[in-house]
Amino acid sequence: MSLALKIILVINALIIVYFLLVNGTYLLHNLIALGAIRRYNFTRAITDYERPFYSTFYKPVSIIVPAFNEEKTIVETVRSVLSLRYPEFEVVVVNDGSSDGTLESIKMAFALWETDETFDYDIPCEEIRAVYRSDEHPNLKVVDKENGGKGDALNAGVNVSSFPLFCNIDADSVIDAWSLLQIVKPFVEDHRVQAAGGVVRVANECDIEGGEVRDIRLSRKWLVRFQTVEYLRAFLFGRLGWSSLQTLMIISGAFGIFRRSAVVEVGGYRTDTVGEDMELVLRMHRMMCSRGKDYRFTFLADPVCWTQVPEDLASLSRQRRRWQRGLGESLAMNRGMMLNPRYKWVGMLGFPFFFLFELLSPVIELTGYLIFVVSLILGALNLPFVIAFLVSAILLGILLSVSSIFLEEISFHKYPRLRDVLTLCGFAVLENFGYRQLTAWWRLRGLIELLFRRRGWGKAKRRHFKSVREAEAVR
Amino acid sequence: MLTALIYISGGLLAIILMLLAAIIVRRVRYDRYRRRYQARTRIWEPLFFSYLEGEDTGGRIAATLRTEEDYLSFVKFITFYLKNLSGEEAQAIADLAFRTGVSRRLYADLKSRRSKRRAVAATTLGLLNDRNVLPYLKRMLEDRDPYLVYAGAYGIACLREYSLFMPVMRTLLSRTPITYEGASELLVRFGEGICPTLADILREALARYERVSEREGEILGRDSPAKENRLRESPGGEPGSGFQVDLGDFVEVSMLVDILGYFRYADAGELLLQVMEKSGDEEITIHVLKAVVRLRTPQAAHRIAPLLDHPNWVIRSQAIRALGVLGEKMYRPDIQARLQDRQWWVRHYAAQALEALA
Amino acid sequence: MSESKRVLVAEDEARLARMIAFKLAREGFEVIAANDGGEALELCMNRDVDAVVLDVMMPAMDGFQVLKRIKAYKPNLPVIMLSARSQEKDINYGLELGASCYLTKPFRPTELVECLRRQLGG
Numbered sequence: 045m046s047l048a049l050k051i052i053l054v055i056n057a058l059i060i061v062y063f064l065l066v067n068g069t070y071l072l073h074n075l076i077a078l079g080a081i082r083r084y085n086f087t088r089a090i091t092d093y094e095r096p097f098y099s100t101f102y103k104p105v106s107i108i109v110p111a112f113n114e115e116k117t118i119v120e121t122v123r124s125v126l127s128l129r130y131p132e133f134e135v136v137v138v139n140d141g142s143s144d145g146t147l148e149s150i151k152m153a154f155a156l157w158e159t160d161e162t163f164d165y166d167i168p169c170e171e172i173r174a175v176y177r178s179d180e181h182p183n184l185k186v187v188d189k190e191n192g193g194k195g196d197a198l199n200a201g202v203n204v205s206s207f208p209l210f211c212n213i214d215a216d217s218v219i220d221a222w223s224l225l226q227i228v229k230p231f232v233e234d235h236r237v238q239a240a241g242g243v244v245r246v247a248n249e250c251d252i253e254g255g256e257v258r259d260i261r262l263s264r265k266w267l268v269r270f271q272t273v274e275y276l277r278a279f280l281f282g283r284l285g286w287s288s289l290q291t292l293m294i295i296s297g298a299f300g301i302f303r304r305s306a307v308v309e310v311g312g313y314r315t316d317t318v319g320e321d322m323e324l325v326l327r328m329h330r331m332m333c334s335r336g337k338d339y340r341f342t343f344l345a346d347p348v349c350w351t352q353v354p355e356d357l358a359s360l361s362r363q364r365r366r367w368q369r370g371l372g373e374s375l376a377m378n379r380g381m382m383l384n385p386r387y388k389w390v391g392m393l394g395f396p397f398f399f400l401f402e403l404l405s406p407v408i409e410l411t412g413y414l415i416f417v418v419s420l421i422l423g424a425l426n427l428p429f430v431i432a433f434l435v436s437a438i439l440l441g442i443l444l445s446v447s448s449i450f451l452e453e454i455s456f457h458k459y460p461r462l463r464d465v466l467t468l469c470g471f472a473v474l475e476n477f478g479y480r481q482l483t484a485w486w487r488l489r490g491l492i493e494l495l496f497r498r499r500g501w502g503k504a505k506r507r508h509f510k511s512v513r514e515a516e517a518v519r
Numbered sequence: 520m521l522t523a524l525i526y527i528s529g530g531l532l533a534i535i536l537m538l539l540a541a542i543i544v545r546r547v548r549y550d551r552y553r554r555r556y557q558a559r560t561r562i563w564e565p566l567f568f569s570y571l572e573g574e575d576t577g578g579r580i581a582a583t584l585r586t587e588e589d590y591l592s593f594v595k596f597i598t599f600y601l602k603n604l605s606g607e608e609a610q611a612i613a614d615l616a617f618r619t620g621v622s623r624r625l626y627a628d629l630k631s632r633r634s635k636r637r638a639v640a641a642t643t644l645g646l647l648n649d650r651n652v653l654p655y656l657k658r659m660l661e662d663r664d665p666y667l668v669y670a671g672a673y674g675i676a677c678l679r680e681y682s683l684f685m686p687v688m689r690t691l692l693s694r695t696p697i698t699y700e701g702a703s704e705l706l707v708r709f710g711e712g713i714c715p716t717l718a719d720i721l722r723e724a725l726a727r728y729e730r731v732s733e734r735e736g737e738i739l740g741r742d743s744p745a746k747e748n749r750l751r752e753s754p755g756g757e758p759g760s761g762f763q764v765d766l767g768d769f770v771e772v773s774m775l776v777d778i779l780g781y782f783r784y785a786d787a788g789e790l791l792l793q794v795m796e797k798s799g800d801e802e803i804t805i806h807v808l809k810a811v812v813r814l815r816t817p818q819a820a821h822r823i824a825p826l827l828d829h830p831n832w833v834i835r836s837q838a839i840r841a842l843g844v845l846g847e848k849m850y851r852p853d854i855q856a857r858l859q860d861r862q863w864w865v866r867h868y869a870a871q872a873l874e875a876l877a
Numbered sequence: 878m879s880e881s882k883r884v885l886v887a888e889d890e891a892r893l894a895r896m897i898a899f900k901l902a903r904e905g906f907e908v909i910a911a912n913d914g915g916e917a918l919e920l921c922m923n924r925d926v927d928a929v930v931l932d933v934m935m936p937a938m939d940g941f942q943v944l945k946r947i948k949a950y951k952p953n954l955p956v957i958m959l960s961a962r963s964q965e966k967d968i969n970y971g972l973e974l975g976a977s978c979y980l981t982k983p984f985r986p987t988e989l990v991e992c993l994r995r996q997l998g999g
Contacts, residue, residue, distance in 0.1 A: 086635050087666050101700040101777060129934065161863040206864075232704070233669075234696040340696075432524035439531035443538075450538045453545055462546045469539060564892075568899040571986075603893060606985030 052419050059412040066401045067440045073285030074447045080288045081455040104132040106205030110197035114215040115145040119153040121215050130224045134183040138201045141191030154178040167312030169199040195313035195320035211301040218252055223347035227301050230342040239302045240342040241295035243280050246272045247350035262464035269471045270479045271353045277448040287343035291394035297321035299349030319370020326378040333387045361486045368490025406487035438476045445472030559592050571608055581619040590624050601646040613647045629655050638670050645674030665695040676708035684713050699774040714784040717775045773806040780810025788816030801831050808837040812844045820847035827853050832862040843872025851876055882927040882997050883907045887917035889935045900986050914938025921947050933960035948975040955996035
């Protein structure tokens with residue numbers, strides 16, 4: 045056998061090993077998540093937070109809502125945030141130098157007036173032009189500042205916030221009224237907790253009225269359905285798995301809650317990356333580990349943040365490329381953690397995993413396809429073998445997704461219609477025939493863009509939440 | 520190799536189909552169970568309401584409880600009302616549980632091999648105010664699982680078993696990672712009866728502190744290194760002061776202050792003020808100020824007034840707020856001076872306090 | 878025989894609402910129910926109501942807002958608040974806004990009836 049063929053076979057073998065490792069770990073995640081779910085069901089049985097009663101002893105929370113050019117949705121969002129059920133909280137809206145009518149819409153909707161309140165710049169940020177308050181809602185503060193990006197807006201929000209905990213919510217997300225009480229619980233039950241993340245679910249096609257999700261439906265759009273399966277697999281059970289191993293490396297920028305003092309101490313968010321949410325968590329890990337502190341980051345699967353996902357290919361592509369860039373930047377900025385025993389599980393397990401199996405995976409995946417084809421052509425592999433392998437690979441992928449849907453069924457079962465759940469299973473199958481390859485391609489582009497220094501967020505087409513009234517009008 | 524792959528594929532396919540089947544079966548069963556539960560509650564509700572009105576002895580309900588599922592559903596049914604009602608009606612529900620044999624079955628569940636069943640039975644019995652479950656709850660306090668410890672503690676607190684108050688507090692703070700807020704939330708369920716005990720703990724700690732600082736006071740200053748060495752990081756995450764309660768594991772004074780304030784335990788007013796002054800700790804001061812506002816201790820205003828110039832703005836604000844509530848008009852000029860404070864919140868509270876004192 | 882008094886019960890937790898309605902009916906009151914703040918307000922304005930039992934935690938419009946508006950139009954209408962929010966400041970807030978009684982959950986239905994009778998003068 046010629047050397048070239050030998051090499052190709054070795055590469056094939058490596059790719060197969062890689063593939064097994066990746067999917068094997070994901071399956072392991074689901075198994076671990078299963079354990080976490082059983083624990084969750086257990087505590088739910090004995091503590092019962094159907095309708096949480098307010099605690100008399102609580103930590104007040106600041107909710108920071110960064111906004112950039114959100115004039116369509118900002119008022120609705122702020123209203124729904126103001127109606128959250130929590131004993132004491134403030135809402136800090138940060139207008140990050142929007143070029144549209146975002147600030148004007150809020151000013152009018154809430155009758156804002158400018159205050160002469162002073163505060164310390166605990167974290168450096170772009171200049172704050174003014175801070176506004178409202179008589180009708182004394183716990184609302186609106187910060188108008190020079191544009192500086194999401195990280196900078198969050199830092200400004202932290203500066204202006206006065207409570208020991210802060211929660212960051214995206215301007216286009218909706219969280220359930222009781223979610224705040226639930227997401228603060230870890231901070232009450234466990235003094236070691238420094239940050240907690242909630243889960244993000246797909247809101248497209250759900251009925252949202254008055255900030256409450258009335259009906260949870262599966263979108264009719266194929267692209268959204270693919271993403272729904274993905275979110276279940278990666279964002280719910282993936283994170284639950286990691287969290288159980290004390291290796292939570294991302295807390296979603298859409299819904300996370302942090303101890304203010306810890307974030308200030310670590311220097312706040314970085315403003316030069318699009319992955320500021322992950323980057324902050326990594327940096328916090330580093331700080332906690334180097335202090336030798338006993339700490340916890342928690343992931344909560346129940347308080348849900350509903351968000352609109354992109355419905356067209358172009359926006360989705362931009363989002364995925366941006367996520368990959370953010371991932372790369374976060375890892376690069378904290379590369380000292382790689383395989384560093386000082387950082388315990390995160391350093392030895394999580395970081396290398398994310399580097400190899402998340403960051404580099406598009407490269408290896410797509411190369412894998414190429415090599416397979418080449419091998420076939422060159423006769424290094426025979427067709428039956430390749431087909432058998434492909435079939436196994438696809439089945440493994442399907443198993444991964446279907447097991448996530450199964451986990452969803454035994455835990456949160458948010459989709460009331462069996463039809464929707466079965467549709468999701470169908471898409472769990474379909475996603476292996478094109479969607480996954482597509483996302484891999486976008487992630488590859490993201491990686492390339494990162495290497496060639498592309499920055500920024502790009503524009504995403506924003507959609508209104510489908511409120512019940514709108515739907516009725518259409519009918 | 521090929522055959523291996525074929526077997527693997529077959530295996531994977533089988534697992535997938537099993538999961539799909541499991542999903543469908545679970546869903547169908549769950550839907551059916553929900554429908555059965557709703558049917559049951561439709562029958563129980565009017566009977567239950569009648570019972571609460573004294574029109575029924577509970578016999579008709581007892582007649583409907585035949586199967587295991589009946590019993591479990593009924594426990595679920597009454598748990599809701601137990602959590603929302605108190606007084607005569609809650610007692611009536613407890614009687615009903617006894618009369619229909621539900622209590623008996625809950626006790627049987629306490630011996631169940633499944634820890635979830637045991638925990639649910641224990642907490643339900645606690646909700647039913649059934650004191651016979653106390654020994655079992657006590658055993659739960661010693662469990663390895665912090666959730667069971669918490670559930671046991673919660674049950675004991677709801678039953679107001681004062682004799683177990685100290686063990687509960689100790690266990691909670693040493694064997695679960697709970698915060699002071701979480702612990703306070705649970706401990707107040709014991710009721711005001713714990714206040715004298717808490718006051719005693721504080722008094723003892725104060726006496727011990729005075730003895731210690733008397734010895735070291737002249738040699739060491741407030742921020743001396745020896746005192747630093749006694750600083751322990753309290754579970755709250757912030758460094759604790761040297762002034763702590765020794766229960767084997769340190770308990771934060773602030774928590775005791777909060778609970779005394781919550782119950783408006785007036786007898787502790789003087790004690791709290793002394794604690795504040797002797798410890799000189801900022802965190803404790805803030806908690807005491809908040810508590811004193813609720814206690815309305817006479818003459819407290821005079822002890823609080825010196826804090827109007829404190830370097831920490833939170834303390835200034837709380838002191839102002841307290842003076843406003845306590846209504847001691849002689850400090851109005853001092854508060855008025857605070858209208859020029861550099862901190863917005865201090866100015867804000869000063870304005871509010873002046874309005875209250877007008 | 879005097880006309881029975883009409884009480885509006887605004888509680889979005891259906892089981893509790895039914896229980897309260899049952900008890901009040903047995904005590905001789907006529908009961909109308911509302912599921913949320915908006916409905917409660919509407920019924921208050923448009924129907925002849927003698928008293929209101931109002932839950933604080935309701936979707937869309939919370940009990941305090943409803944209370945404010947009721948008191949603006951019908952200041953003499955007794956409103957009894959029922960709430961899981963047991964903090965002092967909420968209780969005071971409710972009483973400040975004009976609630977006649979403020980009951981916190983877990984509550985005594987007997988107390989609710991007592992309060993109603995007091996407000997409706999016998």
